[in-house]
Amino acid sequence: MDDRKSVGKLPSLVIVALIYLFLYLPILILLIFSFNTAQFPAPWSSFTLDWYRELFQSSYLWKSFGNSLIVAISATSISLTAGVGLIFYAAGGGKIGKYMGMFYGNLVIPETVLAVSLLSFFTLIEIPLGLTTLILAHAVLGLGFVIPIVYARYKELDYTLTEASLALGATSLQTFFKVTLPLLRPTLTTTALLVFIISFDDFILSYFCAGSSSQTLSLYILSMIRTGVSPMVNALSSVLLFFSSLLVLLFFSIKTKARFV
Amino acid sequence: MRLTPSTKRSRSKLPFTRGESHLPFTRGESHLPFTRGESHLPFTWGVPALLWQVIFFYIPLAFITLSGFIKISELGAFDGFTLKNFTLFFTPTYLKVTLASLLMALTNALICFAIAFPLAYYIAFTGRKYKNSLLFFLIVPFWTNFLLHVYAWFYVLEKHGFINTLLMKLGLIAEPLNMLNSLFAIMIMMVYYYLPFMVLPIYSSLERFNETLLEASYDLGGNFFTTFRKIMLPLTSRGIRSGFFLVLIPSFGEFAIPELMGGDKKMFVGTVISQYILGEGTGSLGAAFTLLSGLILLIVVVGLNFFLTSILKPRMQNG
Numbered sequence: 001m002d003d004r005k006s007v008g009k010l011p012s013l014v015i016v017a018l019i020y021l022f023l024y025l026p027i028l029i030l031l032i033f034s035f036n037t038a039q040f041p042a043p044w045s046s047f048t049l050d051w052y053r054e055l056f057q058s059s060y061l062w063k064s065f066g067n068s069l070i071v072a073i074s075a076t077s078i079s080l081t082a083g084v085g086l087i088f089y090a091a092g093g094g095k096i097g098k099y100m101g102m103f104y105g106n107l108v109i110p111e112t113v114l115a116v117s118l119l120s121f122f123t124l125i126e127i128p129l130g131l132t133t134l135i136l137a138h139a140v141l142g143l144g145f146v147i148p149i150v151y152a153r154y155k156e157l158d159y160t161l162t163e164a165s166l167a168l169g170a171t172s173l174q175t176f177f178k179v180t181l182p183l184l185r186p187t188l189t190t191t192a193l194l195v196f197i198i199s200f201d202d203f204i205l206s207y208f209c210a211g212s213s214s215q216t217l218s219l220y221i222l223s224m225i226r227t228g229v230s231p232m233v234n235a236l237s238s239v240l241l242f243f244s245s246l247l248v249l250l251f252f253s254i255k256t257k258a259r260f261v
Numbered sequence: 262m263r264l265t266p267s268t269k270r271s272r273s274k275l276p277f278t279r280g281e282s283h284l285p286f287t288r289g290e291s292h293l294p295f296t297r298g299e300s301h302l303p304f305t306w307g308v309p310a311l312l313w314q315v316i317f318f319y320i321p322l323a324f325i326t327l328s329g330f331i332k333i334s335e336l337g338a339f340d341g342f343t344l345k346n347f348t349l350f351f352t353p354t355y356l357k358v359t360l361a362s363l364l365m366a367l368t369n370a371l372i373c374f375a376i377a378f379p380l381a382y383y384i385a386f387t388g389r390k391y392k393n394s395l396l397f398f399l400i401v402p403f404w405t406n407f408l409l410h411v412y413a414w415f416y417v418l419e420k421h422g423f424i425n426t427l428l429m430k431l432g433l434i435a436e437p438l439n440m441l442n443s444l445f446a447i448m449i450m451m452v453y454y455y456l457p458f459m460v461l462p463i464y465s466s467l468e469r470f471n472e473t474l475l476e477a478s479y480d481l482g483g484n485f486f487t488t489f490r491k492i493m494l495p496l497t498s499r500g501i502r503s504g505f506f507l508v509l510i511p512s513f514g515e516f517a518i519p520e521l522m523g524g525d526k527k528m529f530v531g532t533v534i535s536q537y538i539l540g541e542g543t544g545s546l547g548a549a550f551t552l553l554s555g556l557i558l559l560i561v562v563v564g565l566n567f568f569l570t571s572i573l574k575p576r577m578q579n580g
Contacts, residue, residue, distance in 0.1 A: 019376060019379075030412070082309045082313055085307055088306045094307065110513060114321075116534060118317065119538065120324060120328060124324065201407065203517055233412055241405055244405045
């Protein structure tokens with residue numbers, strides 16, 4: 001038994017190392033070239049921080065970064081508030097199980113189909129495309145994550161705690177805010193992070209529903225890729241990688257802590 | 262009278278009976294007599310979520326379904342209903358596009374599965390000690406804008422990129438290979454982007470998998486293949502199936518990766534849809550093609566689900 005295990009270990013380690021090499025090789029090359037004086041495809045010449053300087057001075061980039069941030073924060077707040085509202089009703093004894101099926105579709109249909117439908121819909125009811133339409137669209141995507149995840153966690157909660165609170169004379173409202181909501185907090189935070197990053201990195205919905213006036217970061221990167229390669233995009237990549245590493249770290253620390261609560 | 266409350270009390274003491282459906286009540290329903298039945302918290306709070314979902318999900322979907330059937334006059338006004346938008350697509354060209362998308366989505370799901378299973382297995386068992394770091398490094402690229410990864414792969418696959426430089430320095434090739442704007446480049450990017458969608462569900466079902474079952478199988482004389490086929494696959498079939506569909510469904514409609522990595526030569530379902538929808542006056546055609554391809558995808562998904570369930574299900578008899 002032990003023989004088999006140790007023999008099996010080495011090849012699997014090699015496979016895993018190769019998979020991570022596949023995941024990180026492009027990223028590493030990208031990061032190295034963000035410090036290169038010459039533009040790609042020229043080979044490595046000398047070290048510079050110029051591209052980072054240029055990155056932080058590009059007002060156009062920061063405007064689209066700001067737009068993405070506005071959209072992601074609004075969509076996250078809307079879908080989280082609406083989702084908690086539904087759970088709030090359930091916590092009082094309302095049965096929301098029958099509504100759950102309504103929300104699974106958001107993740108099941110291809111995002112392109114959702115984007116295309118929303119675009120036609122916005123055109124029909126004459127809402128001008130822009131940040132508003134983008135927020136509306138991203139919030140729908142967010143609801144598809146928030147409601148199933150939070151409801152699943154809510155069902156797992158120990159109902160005796162709610163019972164105890166009610167039996168000891170707390171009102172339904174007090175019970176919700178002092179018992180149910182604190183118990184759901186880790187799940188709500190991780191779901192918020194998930195929805196935030198999905199919205200922030202989203203490309204398909206932005207491509208269809210943003211219109212020409214408001215640009216998000218994804219659309220900005222797309223236009224940079226199309227017009228020609230500039231090492232500024234490399235510098236942007238390393239900034240964004242750092243940013244998402246922090247978010248993933250936050251996500252993980254909440255998840256592991258929540259296990260012990 | 263005493264019977265019901267006592268059942269309930271015993272249920273809350275015994276956590277392992279939780280969630281069993283033969284009990285006469287469901288979670289979320291109050292056990293206390295004074296809150297049973299009607300909710301004490303108002304339904305109004307639940308309304309925004311439901312309303313939002315109906316207005317911005319179901320109505321647009323219904324609208325696009327309907328708009329596939331309408332005829333637009335030359336002035337751009339509504340001009341009755343028609344099936345012509347659909348029949349236009351029954352040509353070999355569009356059949357080929359749909360088949361190409363299906364083939365690409367299936368290949369992508371299979372390659373992702375072949376890579377994801379060993380990786381998920383390693384994270385869940387062999388490398389369990391480094392579980393958190395391994396998952397962290399898997400998710401970080403996944404949580405970074407995917408266009409940056411497209412851009413990063415240019416550096417690897419370009420004429421003067423990493424692979425060509427490496428191969429030429431090693432003397433394996435004399436002329437740089439053209440790797441961009443090809444099916445190869447599209448597939449690399451698809452696998453790269455969709456891999457975590459496959460790894461994470463498989464990992465979460467492996468995490469709950471009882472490893473002693475494998476030992477039991479080996480001790481009873483099962484070899485690696487039998488154990489994998491008869492114990493591992495059936496017990497992780499849920500994760501495998503969700504991974505499969507999480508990869509398959511979005512890759513079928515994918516339009517950004519084929520367009521950016523494949524140049525404009527290769528046409529896929531997503532490319533056709535976006536061109537028609539964004540084109541001037543071709544919205545109904547785009548809607549019709551969206552519906553048709555969605556229907557084909559639905560049929561494939563239902564069929565595949567049936568197939569996967571039957572090949573992954575446990576078999577009791579020998580051989």
